[in-house]
Amino acid sequence: MTKRPLTRQELCTRLAMEFQDGWVVNLGVGMPTLCSNYVDPVNTPTFQAENGVIGYGPQAMEGEEDLYLVNAGAEYVIMTPGGSILHHADSFGLIRGGYVDVTVLGAYEVAENGDFANWKTAGSKGGAIGGAMDLAVSAKRVFIAMEHTTKDGTPRVLKRCSLPVTAVGVVSLLATNLGLFEITPDGFLLKEIAPGYTPEEVQSMTEPKFTVSSGLKEMSLSDEE
Amino acid sequence: MRPKVYQDFDEAVADIPNGASIMFGGFGNPGVPRNLISALLRQGAKDLTTISNTPGRPGNRMDANNLIEAGRVRKVVCAFTAGRTPPTFNELYAAGKIEAELVPQGTMAERIRAAGAGIGAFYTRTGVGTELAEGKEQRDIDGKDYLLEYPLPADYAFVRAYRTDTYGNTFYRLSQRNFNPIMAQAAKVTIVETEQLVEPGEIEPDHVHTPSIFVDRVVLIPPAPEGIWESVR
Numbered sequence: 001m002t003k004r005p006l007t008r009q010e011l012c013t014r015l016a017m018e019f020q021d022g023w024v025v026n027l028g029v030g031m032p033t034l035c036s037n038y039v040d041p042v043n044t045p046t047f048q049a050e051n052g053v054i055g056y057g058p059q060a061m062e063g064e065e066d067l068y069l070v071n072a073g074a075e076y077v078i079m080t081p082g083g084s085i086l087h088h089a090d091s092f093g094l095i096r097g098g099y100v101d102v103t104v105l106g107a108y109e110v111a112e113n114g115d116f117a118n119w120k121t122a123g124s125k126g127g128a129i130g131g132a133m134d135l136a137v138s139a140k141r142v143f144i145a146m147e148h149t150t151k152d153g154t155p156r157v158l159k160r161c162s163l164p165v166t167a168v169g170v171v172s173l174l175a176t177n178l179g180l181f182e183i184t185p186d187g188f189l190l191k192e193i194a195p196g197y198t199p200e201e202v203q204s205m206t207e208p209k210f211t212v213s214s215g216l217k218e219m220s221l222s223d224e225e
Numbered sequence: 226m227r228p229k230v231y232q233d234f235d236e237a238v239a240d241i242p243n244g245a246s247i248m249f250g251g252f253g254n255p256g257v258p259r260n261l262i263s264a265l266l267r268q269g270a271k272d273l274t275t276i277s278n279t280p281g282r283p284g285n286r287m288d289a290n291n292l293i294e295a296g297r298v299r300k301v302v303c304a305f306t307a308g309r310t311p312p313t314f315n316e317l318y319a320a321g322k323i324e325a326e327l328v329p330q331g332t333m334a335e336r337i338r339a340a341g342a343g344i345g346a347f348y349t350r351t352g353v354g355t356e357l358a359e360g361k362e363q364r365d366i367d368g369k370d371y372l373l374e375y376p377l378p379a380d381y382a383f384v385r386a387y388r389t390d391t392y393g394n395t396f397y398r399l400s401q402r403n404f405n406p407i408m409a410q411a412a413k414v415t416i417v418e419t420e421q422l423v424e425p426g427e428i429e430p431d432h433v434h435t436p437s438i439f440v441d442r443v444v445l446i447p448p449a450p451e452g453i454w455e456s457v458r
Contacts, residue, residue, distance in 0.1 A: 066399065079399070126306030128305045131331055
């Protein structure tokens, strides 16, 4: 097996494979929107966007855009049969009300206590919160999709976040380009690993000591399975 | 009920004074009241407080950014003050030449709703344990921590709609709805720019998203190029 990190689509596909039939799924702006490209043969989730769109499907192809319908990333999307619309306050009422089964968000940092940071960079006066703080405290599950390290190799998987947190103790599952981690009361548990990598290599790029699952397997997303 | 139709956008925004607070609907492209913002730019009011999801986007798109670039905005209230925000806003904010209140989007929506619904304040779990909790009352309710948040009213709301009757009853199409209905209810004066102007009764009562009670002025968007219409870019 060739050694290689996972692509952004692959790590989002892996998270999307966790979506169960009937789940209400909210995808954050950026990398998480790739989750909706995965179509599970059995499970059909309902995608909900913070701007009040319930039941949207794939991104609109060029020429088929409806100028009145965008997702949370302001991208034109296609409505699926059975879709519906709420105004913004009711949309966040749905979110805070606990109707979202999972939100997938991007992050700068994730910590072993389940904290994550995704709204403010070091030294920045302002922040980009959007709906992330509301989603993070309200969804039944918070999954994070992000690169394992910064471009210069600094770990983003940490003991404690160094940046201002978005929410406290909420993350349950993390997919990076190096593996899939569950967050347990004892910290990170490596469950699946990128092709050709060893747990020791991944550990060397991770700040806290993580536990390796006894059932550790290589993350394989090939169509044959 | 009485007709509220204004003949053009300039007339509809003529009385907006310096120092006014103004809400702009819109999320992404749909639902942004670009014609009213364009008229306000011509009108000249300054020291404005704008309330919108973002401080706009770069380019001549007729959103909050155009007013900010023209030096007419004293303060923005929005869910983004960094990231994909326009360069002029970023420079002014870094230099302390514009104020910004950063509000989580759901808290912003609920504060606007509360302002229009006579709610004095509410508690939300959003922001607990973060920088945004600083200075806010925190309370344990049933074993969970919540923050106290206050209503967010405004002097004016600019709303973009798909169809409106002459009394102001308004219908939005798909995600054009976003903040528009709650802003219409929260502002002292609500001005609607609409794509179709119809007679009372032509919108089924069950299909009215914003009842006429919340609408003070209605302007029909003229055909392009005089009127500003959406395009894919």
